[in-house]
Structure formats: C-alpha cells, structure tokens
Amino acid sequence: MHSFKTTALAGAVLLALSGAAAQAAEPSNEVKALKGTVDELRKQIEDLKRAQRSDADALEKARLDELRKQVEELRVQLKKQQVAKPAEVTPTPAEGESQEAIDAKTPATKADVQGLRTDLENYKYDQSRLQERNIPSVTRNTKIGGSITLQYATQNPGVPATTAAGTTLQGEPRKNGFVAPSVGLNFTGNLYRDYQEGKNLDYRIAFLTATNVGSNANAYNATGKANPNGSQFNLTDAYIKYSFQPQTGNAEDPLGVVILGQQIVPFGQDAQALDAEVRPVINGASYVSGLGFNNRQIGLVVSGDFQPYVDYTNNYRAPLLSYAFGLFNGSGPNKSDNNSDRDFSGRLVFTLPVDYASWFRQLQIGASYYRGYPTLGGTSVPSTGAADNTVYPAAGKGNSNRTGFDINWTHLPYSISYEWVYGKDALAAPTAANPDGFRRGIDQYINFGYTWGEQFLNSSKQQGKFDDWWPKSYQAFFRFDTWDPNASEAVLRTLNSDRKQYISTLGLNIFFAETTKFQIDYIHTRYDLQGVAPAALSPKSTNGLLAQFNATF
C-alpha cells in the first residue's frame, strides 16, 4: 500500500510538469531551465522513492523484531505458567446466573484437590480407628435380627391353682397377669456370593428364649422350669442354604434352594406363615402345637418354585407351583436321631397365574404330607398327647402320618384362609381310650381378615419419604378353629386338654411402625364335655383376652 501511494504521487507530478513544459516550448532558455528543474525533480523523486523503500524495509524489520520479541516473551510466560501454581480462576457470574451454573464451570484448583485428599485421608484414618476399637466386625456379611414379644393375658374363669410339677407354683386361680417376655435373636449372612448368577451360599442361626416352640406359642407355664428366676435360651434355626437356581433379582427366574440343618418342617400353611396378612392371630392354629409342628427338625429340604407369573405393571409375582420336600431325623430339635429312618415331608402350593387386577389374585391351594417314624416306648410321649405322660414299655419304632389341605385368598383388603389337618400316631400299645393302637387328631380353621391401610402393599412400603415413615395399618380378623386332639378316643375324656375344642378369636392388629405391631385378641374357647357337668378344672368354656406388643429389629 505504501509503495503504491509513492508511485501514484510521482506519476501525478510528472504529468503536471510535462503539461506545463508543452505550453512553454518556445523560449529555449526557459525550456532548458525547466528541463533542468524537471531533471532535478525527477532525481528528487527517485531519491524520495529510494528513501521511502528503505523506510518501509526498516519499518517491516522493526515490526518483525517486535513480533519476535513478543513471541519470545509469550514463550517465557508460557514456560513460567507451566511450572508455577495456576492462578485461581473465579468466573465472573453473568447477570442472573445461578450458583449451580457458576459451580458447574468453575475448575477445581490443585489446593482444592489437595484439601479433598486430606479430608479423605482423615476419614480413612478415622474409619480405621473406629473399626479397630468400636465397630463390631464379622468375617462374612452378617445381618443381626431379633424380636421382643411382651404379653398381658386375662382368662375367665382363671387358670386353676396348681402345684403340679413342670408348672409355675400357683396357690389360687389366676385370672390375669403379664406373660414372661419372649426374646428372639438371629444371625443371617452370606458365606459365598456368586456375583454372576446369584447362586449364593447363606446361613442362619436363631435363638428364642422361654421356649423353643414357635414364636406364637403360649409360654404361660413354660418359663423357669429349671431355674425359678431364669429363662431358657434355645437354639431354633441352624442351617446353611444354597441357591441352586440363579437369583439375579429377575422376578421371572424360578427360585430353588437346598437347606441343610435345623429348620421348620415344610408342612401346612399356619405352621409356616410368617406374613401377618395370612396369619393375623397371636396363637397359631391348634394343630401346630397339637401335632408337633412347632418343633424344628434336623434334616435336608429342597424348595423352590416353577414358572413364576410376573405382572410387572403391578410388581406382582405368582409362581404357578411352589414345592418343598424334606428328609428329617424326626426326633426334634437339638437332638441326634434315635433310629435309622428318616421322616419325609412334602408340600405343594398352586397359585393362580392371573394379573394383579384379577379378583383371583393370590388365590393359593396347598397340600401337605408328612410321614414319620418315631421311637415308641420308654418315656417318649406321642406328640398328639400333650398331657399324656404315660410311660410306655419299650416297643421300638412306630409311625405317624400327617395330611393337610389349605386354601388361601389374600386380596387386599380382604383375606380368607382355610386349613384342614389330620394326624395319626401309632401308640406303643393299644389303650382303653385308643383300642386300635392309634391316636388321631383333626384340626380345621377358617380365618377372615380385613385391612385398612397400606401395610401390605409393596408400592406403599417403598414410597419415597424423608423421615421414618411407615404406612400405618389396622387389621381386624375373626378366626374359628376346631381341634379334636384324640378323635378316635372311645371313652369319656376327663381333661379339657383332651377334649374337642371350639376356639373363636376376634382380633385387631395395629401396625404402627415398620417392624412393630400391637395385637389384641379376644379368645372364646368352648369344650365338648360329652354331657359331663362343668367343674372348676373343666369349665364348659373360657373367655380370655391376650394383648401383645411384638417388635422385630
């Protein structure tokens, strides 16, 4: 641009001068003088052009030098920044920009990272010391659970005075009182975790105070037999469990486990039901204790299900067929076997494969069978004869059968369950009461329940809440249970415990926290006196009230 301007200026001067020369051509002196002037000017222009060219070169050179200098300075600055601590960058917030937006674009400094690292190290140190000193530890994953049950009972007419062995000494009829607390403690955990398929190996150990019978058994007279002020602490469950079917959390996967050890026998509905929606009553069905299913047995059980139907749109899973088969010693808990025969138990439950919205949801039909080979004679007592303490002569091995049928429809808010169980036990020898040498017990009950509240809904239990929220629920029920402990007895029965009983229970359960409930049952029991006049020890009927807090953790 610069040289273009210079050339244009020189051209213009030449044109102007050449025009003036043409007009003054005649006088030769003037022409010569002008010619000299033109030459002079031409020379000056040439000089000027040369001078300007050299200025431009110098200027360009100066600029180049300046640029080189700047580049060098930048290079030095860059090197300095690479080795020096970066300056804290605090972005200038735009108008109306939120703190979250500013945070999102603010880089962390090295000091920030170091601070975080220090905090992390402090936390690690703190945790390490806590683990050494204050935190209990286990070798394998373990969950500790338990329960506390506190009861108050009334009965009219009261429990008669007794001085009989094996009971609490009682000088007058007892109409009411607090019941000895029952406490359970259990440990469940994992021995091997299969991360790929969930074929895990787990264990469970459980203890129960006061009595080693089921958690709902009445411990009224059972406490402190050995030590008047003590309690029993009995091992109930002790088993390991292997999942032979994959358990990846997919509800469509069938379940299948093998359980080895001391455990509940898979028989019947009421004996195994842990869900309060299915079994709302405090005292279980009469057959549970009457036919010996309140005792754990030592053995091997295979259980699982087939073809689970899953209604994902309602979180509902209904296995078409559930099964459980087991082999047991049959001699009871915490004892080795007393013969070489294994008892057998089997249970099948069919569940209708319907959607959650169907009225037939959770309609289940079950059948159970148990065959045992008890040792008869000596001091053994047939399980149906709770009050029969007859000492039989040694007679070797007998057999006992149990058959059960149950139907259950649990369709919130309604629940109905019915169960029928028949038991037949060989006696060591025929007796006057059982001339054919067998004792037979028959039980059946029906239960109607209605629930207000969301206690039994998975969706509600898993609702997002900030506090220790739990859906409070109220469950009312009525149960009618008939139990004949010795259906084949041919003679008049003298004890109410041997007589046919009709037990009506009206109850209310209040679920007021996640694992704690209050239950109150009104129990009316009528005895078949077979025409005999009622007496103090054998009233025609009793009325009782049983209230309990049951808390699990």
Added chain:
Amino acid sequence: MKRRSFNLGLASSLAAPALIGLGSSARAADGAKPTTIRIGFPGAGTSGRPLPTSGYTANVVFLGELEQEFKADNIKIEWKYYVGAGPALNEAFANGLLDFCFGHGDLPLIVGRSTGLKHKIIASSGRGGDVYLLTPAASQATQVADLKGKILSVQKGTATQLVLYRFLAKYGFTEPDKDFRIISQIADDRRASLATGDIAGTIDTPWGLEARGITKRLAEVHDDININAPGTVWVGEAFEQQYPDIVQRVVNRLVKVAHWSSQDANREQQYQWWTRSGTNAYLDNKKEWDRVKDLRTRHSPLLDDFYKAKIQKSIAETRQYRLTRRDTPFEGWLEPKYLNNALRELKLENYFPSQSVDGKFSG
C-alpha cells in the same frame, strides 16, 4: 363386671375401629370437595428422596401451585413418590390410594387400563427426549450388536422397557427377549450394576455417570418420534365424576405451569430444581435440555393428533411384545374438556405447537 357384659364390651371395643373406618386413607368428603387430593409420581429421587425428577409436572410441586390453589378450601395436597415407578403407581391406584398421576409412562398406563384400572387421560405430561444406550466404562463393545446375548437391564413394566425394545429394533433386534437377557432393576440398582459391570448395558442419562467414570455411551438417538412416547396425566374416574370442578382447577394450574416451564427465562431455575432429587446431576439436566431450542415442544400438555397416535401405537406394541394379554380400549379414555377449558381461560389456545401424526410441529 359380669361375664356377659365383659364379653359384650370387649367385642364392641374390638369391632369399633372397623365400624368407624380407621385407616390412613380415610377421606371424609362432603360431596363438594375432598379433604385431600392424592397425586402420584412414578418415581422418587435417589435412595427414595420424595422429590420429582423433571418435567413441567415436577415444577408444579416446586412452585407450590396446587397448595396455593386449594389453600383457601383447606384441601390438603398429598404427593406420593413411588420408587417402584409406573408399576407401583398402578398397584397404589388399584388399591384406591391415588386420585391423580402426574406423568405415567405409556406401558404401565396401557397395561393398567387393560387390566381394568379406571382413569381418564386429561393432559400430556411432556414429550420428546434423547435416548442413550450405556455400557460399563470398561466394556469392549463398540456397537449394539456386540451386546447380543448379554445382560441388559431395565425396570420392566415401565415406559423405559418399551423405549429399550424400540431402540433395539432400530438396530435390527426385533425380538429383544431372545437376542438379549433382559433383567429388571430399579434405577439405583441399574446404576450400581453398571458401575460393577454386572450388566452389559442399560438406558440412562449419561453425563453425570460419565463424569464419574462409570459408563460410556454405546449408541444414542435424539428426539426420535419412533422411540419415545408422550407421558400422561390422568385422574381416577371416580374422582373425576365426583369432583369435576376440582379436576378443572388442577388442570388450570398444570397448564399455567407448563406455560411457565416453557419460558427460556425459567430454564435455569428448572435445572436447579430437578437436581434436588439427585436422580440427575445438574450437568445432565443442562446438557439434555439445552439441546431443546423451543421448550414448548417438550413441556406440552396437548392431547393432539401426535399424542393420540403415539398411545395407539404403544397399545399395538404392548400386544406385539406380549406385555399384556388383553385389549386396551382407546375409545372414551381421553377427556380433553378440562385441558381445552384451561387453555381457553389462560388464553393459550395457540401457544403450544401441536404435532401431527408424523411428528411435525405446527402453530
């Protein structure tokens, strides 16, 4: 106390709670207005935080619109957040525990109706969106086909199940249950499985997880109308018949908030609110929603031709994938009068662009 009177008193005391109808869901109503309005969201925040995740219906909660609307009437608003998502919401509604749902996905909505749940669709809760198929960060997969035969995770019964099926179909896998092992997990479990590598892939929002080094994107589609379906706002039929005025007031507020939510000036505020649930990081909300140039196209309450066509297509797909065994009647399901009234009252008849069956916006 004599035995007879003792028994009578005892029986009465036991039966009394039943007779007076004890229960948390007891709702005394005088016929004109309910004491509470129970509104469910199919989801909750991380670890069950009782907060909504995103969308204009979530903003109704944050703005406290319904509380303001019904304060003078002394009607309580009861928000319910179901960790079990759409299926859990169905279970709650089937047991009479809900009046409204603010954003049911197409699959649980359709299956719920097919099994007899009675509700009326009164608005759309939003539409559109991007879908990302994520794999564990250490995965060797470079294309969707590399996941064939492996475990994919989705919460079955939710709208995301259908999204996954459509996504896989786009990549040539039309029988997803045969081509992959698809398991069911809730969102928190899916993310944990992604972190441990127990699953090969899942559908989720990527940025927050990528920033933590948990995942990487295998494939993604943006605003594909063949993959996403609109969400739905419904009211229980019984509630709608008993309290039509209340329903109208609820819908008025919904439309008002949809309008507020579609303003660019309110983008930032929404991103912050949605971060509170912990489900998505601020980064996720910003990256995902900054792509949306016109928020009216997402925060649309319209029950337009596009909405109707998409729900009908979803009904067909639900049968195609054998996710329900019954027909789902579409006729009589929509009740647009509340929405139309609200748009008219708020002078927003032409504000939200309607979408044609093929997804083109107009207006």
